[in-house]
Amino acid sequence: EEKYTSIFRPGYVEIDGVTLPRRYKELKNDIDDFDVFEDDIWICSFPKTGTTWTQEMIWMIVNNLDFKGGEENLGHRSPFLEVTSLFDYRKFMENNPDFKPPPFIEDSLGYIKTKKGAICLKTHLPWNLLPKQIQSGVKQPKIIYVSRNPKDTCISYYHHSKLIEGYNGNFDEFCELFLGGKLCFAPYWDHVLQFWKKRDDPNILFITYEDMKKDLPSVIKTVSAFLEKNLTEEQVHLLTAHLSFESMKNNKAVNYEMIQELNKKYNLTNGEGTFMRSGIVGDHKAHMSESMIKKFDLWTKENTKNTQLNY
């Protein structure tokens, strides 16, 4: 059941074919049996594919563009289901007793239960680890899956791992971990394709980072129609501006600035870089070797044959 990775995150385990933090085991039963409300909206994704962007878009649509309310931290407004398993703050607190994790991190499942009304939930879990009520179809909340091409996802994940998890291997090693399914929530293709196959289910909408970059107003319209919250042209225009990379980069409620502050304060990583990093399509070209690009392309071709998913 358990397979340990040697280069990165020795504490990671494989559960039902998915690489996860060891602590996930403590949450697994509660997530399996999680009581799902059909009014909630599930935002599902592989890490670094535009999750935060999608969360902010959806929260704003659901809350009628409440820009004032949107000043509250996104982690409170749109809680992250399994985040408690990702940060082992207990170990960290042994050396930093003054550190107090916020409730949405300390006990994410408990925090979610305290929220009133429809919640915009974030999860990186693949379909096969979602609550049983969702997998069996007994409950059918609206699910929006966002995907991004694997090469840009990989470079983004690399910077994220350096910024947040103190990854200190090189980029080529990281690419191999990505391809080998050794990163948290991997394998990548199992993740994407499970949702891709369900894209025509009435309660599931599959969107892409690339489409959001190409034509955000049109994605906003598709998503708001799916959520049965039609917006006026003026609202689409306002929301498009609010969701621009520059605007989100400068928005403290969504830019994860506090992570850098914590990293610096507690000396967790070198604290370099920002969460809102480059925000473009094709960024891998500046970082990936020709041979690695070839490897990714072959791997992509192999994994997407017999699908119309065009990456």
Ligand code: A3P
């Ligand atoms: P880069 O590292 O390529 O810049 P996630 O939220 O799933 O962790 O994804 C993070 C990625 O989405 C980062 O990619 C980040 O810059 C990008 N991103 C976040 N908000 C964005 C926006 N408004 N426009 C474009 N990209 C955005």
